[in-house]
Amino acid sequence: FSFLVLVARLRALIRRGAPERPVTLVVGSLRLDPTTRRVTRNGQDLSLTAREFGLLVYLMRKPDEVLSKAQILDNVWDPEFRGGDNVVEVYIGYLRRKIDEPFGLNSLRTVRGMGYRLSAD
Template identity: 70%
Template sequence: MRILIVEDEKGLAETIRRGLTNEGFVVEVAHDGVSGLWAATENPYDVILLDLMLPLKNGYAVLKELRERKVWTPVLMLTAKDGEYDQTDAFDLGADDYLTKPFSFMVLVARIHALIRRGAPERPVVLTLGTLTLDPRNRTVRRGDTAVGLTAREYGLLHYLIRRHDQVVSKAEILDNVWDPAFEGGDNVVEVYIGYLRRKIDVPFGVHTLATVRGMGYLLSADKDAGAAARRSSER
């Protein structure tokens, strides 16, 4: 299995390279966006580890150009940047996963294996769960035939939940993946936004897909009667 690391911090890149080599991967390294883009388009890889802040061409630009060239290799973004919507922006451009530095090496390996198992489906992919669809290309959400208007934060929350559908996710996980890492408020903000989201994607359509799992977190599932929900949506 071949991995490309595009990371300008040479010490970190070498540490990851040695660790992945010890795990049995064949690893190549590029230290700037231009050489990373060239390597990613000229050679086949199972996964690309792509830093966001790169010299010559940043990770967003590299990722965008890869997808425009129809290179669908799974991309795991690595970054220390604390921007509010970095993760959502990366997913919109076609990233498959995201890790914020510093991260556990074992978590990195687990994420790589998960991406390899998932493979590289042709993109862009509209995310679908029952009658609920989310299109990352234009950041639109629909329940059946009805458009659902969401704020940027609500969209980021739904994007995270739909990618992890049928899994219970905790408030801490949601804060880590949807909110700015520098956010200093309490985790009750998650409960507030879950309520906002539920009132937009569930309540108007008579479904209950976004559930609270007491003491554990939240669970997004497909509507049980997708056909009925679709009919209700088309009648609105």
Template identity: 65%
Template sequence: MRVLVVEDEPRLAQMVRRGLELEGFVVVTAATGPDGLWRATEESFDVIVLDIMLPGISGYQVVREIRARQNWTPILMLTAKDGEYDEADAFDLGADDYLTKPFSYVVLVARLRALVRRGAPMRPVVLTAGDLSLDPGRRRVTRGTEELQLTRREFGLLEYLMRNPDTALTKNEILRNVWDANYAGDENVVEVYVGYLRRKIDTPFGTRTIDTVRGVGYRLTTGCPDAPPAPEA
């Protein structure tokens, strides 16, 4: 899952980032209202964590503008403002949840997962490709009736592919959305993890779910569940 954290306090932003990454989120941070608004509307996220008191423009204005652009990404307001009118204003402007500082990190993660599970309007809660299903909120993957055990990175890779079915995705796109927006390592790590994933979701079932698109990257196919297994990456 990809989350945008808009928070101007560097230490808190880094703490939230590190913690969410340990829970399997891919985290992008922004430190000002304008930067957060730009990222929220120009990039794709599963959920947004948004402070209210921000440099440039407030979190209230960011929420208002995001919703005015018909962007329905779930938004959790994370703020020191704990008045009931502040909370009401946030909900009236289009926020989906509200958590005050100081906060329980366990509760933050649980609420983010609940928002993703609930989903934005017209967005499927459970992703499917043939008999392969992925539930982002419960972090559960099944092939038919069998539950599959994936690592955090394998889960993130499969989720990104399933959110973009039948679309050729480059290694750079995968790295930016599954690893980190600033990842500077060897892009062949994608090839390695595609191999790991195929051995878990395809090889035991005699299926082919992830195709290699030569010269481009990889594509999750939805129309050939009975095809022979794909060659290893």
């Protein structure tokens, strides 16, 4: 490849800019603002740990998609993490207790043998 062509293409991409992502992620009544690190459901603030927040961001960026434990580990946990994939089940349980159970909802579902899906309530 030509280095000059590569530089020209990179400059063109920079000029175009990245597509804007919505500032606030919304799935049903669940709202997450990544800039303020605020999570609410039905207007009620929810308190999440840093790992729970990262997991929820990943799930909310891919609503209604079935995400495997491997995908979640690759995108939420550190690449140097050497533990088992059971940690995903544990944190999914923590999230369910905070975002679903107090509201009588079941938006974070297990898809048997495949992974997890976050859907609108």
